[in-house]
Amino acid sequence: MKPYVQITIRTKSETIGWGVGEAFISSLSREGELLVPEQVSHNADKFGEPFMGVAASEACWASKAAIRFNGALSDFYLDFAWRRKKAVKGCGSVIHTARNVRGQVVPGAITYRSVSSKSVDWYSLFKAWCEIFPPQLGMLHLFSEPELSPHEKYKSFQIGSFNSALKPDVPNIGWAMFYGDEFAEEVDVERIAASGFPIEKLNTGYLVRVTENIQDVASDFSLFSTRRAELKSLFRENFFLDEQ
Numbered sequence: 001m002k003p004y005v006q007i008t009i010r011t012k013s014e015t016i017g018w019g020v021g022e023a024f025i026s027s028l029s030r031e032g033e034l035l036v037p038e039q040v041s042h043n044a045d046k047f048g049e050p051f052m053g054v055a056a057s058e059a060c061w062a063s064k065a066a067i068r069f070n071g072a073l074s075d076f077y078l079d080f081a082w083r084r085k086k087a088v089k090g091c092g093s094v095i096h097t098a099r100n101v102r103g104q105v106v107p108g109a110i111t112y113r114s115v116s117s118k119s120v121d122w123y124s125l126f127k128a129w130c131e132i133f134p135p136q137l138g139m140l141h142l143f144s145e146p147e148l149s150p151h152e153k154y155k156s157f158q159i160g161s162f163n164s165a166l167k168p169d170v171p172n173i174g175w176a177m178f179y180g181d182e183f184a185e186e187v188d189v190e191r192i193a194a195s196g197f198p199i200e201k202l203n204t205g206y207l208v209r210v211t212e213n214i215q216d217v218a219s220d221f222s223l224f225s226t227r228r229a230e231l232k233s234l235f236r237e238n239f240f241l242d243e244q
Helices: 018-027 055-060 122-132 152-158 181-186 189-194 221-232
Strands: 004-011 039-041 064-069 072-077 080-084 090-095 108-115 135-143 176-179 199-202 205-209
Touching: 004 122, 018 055, 018 122, 039 055, 122 135, 122 176, 122 199, 122 205, 135 181, 176 181, 181 205, 189 199
Parallel strands: none
Antiparallel strands: 004 108, 004 135, 039 080, 064 072, 080 090, 090 108, 135 176, 176 205, 199 205
């Protein structure tokens, strides 16, 4: 498998408003034409509708639908998915924040996978998404050959999953992580900064990077791995699933 970039965000914030959708879809033009969608859909496995620009996408953002549950109709909002086949090739989806039948907030999920490209400022894109969708948890990582393990233990990390929607886990540290909501209290800001790791306060959470440049993951994985282990040691024991 070729190296790829994975972005995943879980958010408890409202996602269905067009103001959110407009800001998000506009962010895909931050890198010129490199990330602009070619197709959009409500289903990440089925595409056909061409992307006609930000304004034209309003009808596709958070379209309302209904499902019958226990004899009663219940409204929900359809996903927004996009893909690009040309360079830089990638695809992603937005699953909207919702409430379940018990009234609990089910966090929304923003996922994106792309071929790796040095022409894209991945960190700026990730940070912009963290501002649009204040995360409960967020991850940006460049996966290269040393981490493409077939072992089931690492599957969640490789697909950018935080597992359970209501009780998410942190499988491992990606190159950049956002710790928000209940996870923000796990961040020892002073120790992390004193140890030389880039850390930023954003809204009510923290953006933490292992190194300054995401390309370090591919160009010097040994260094990256060493620094990641050092960063892990600044969190409580068993905070990350791969330690358990």
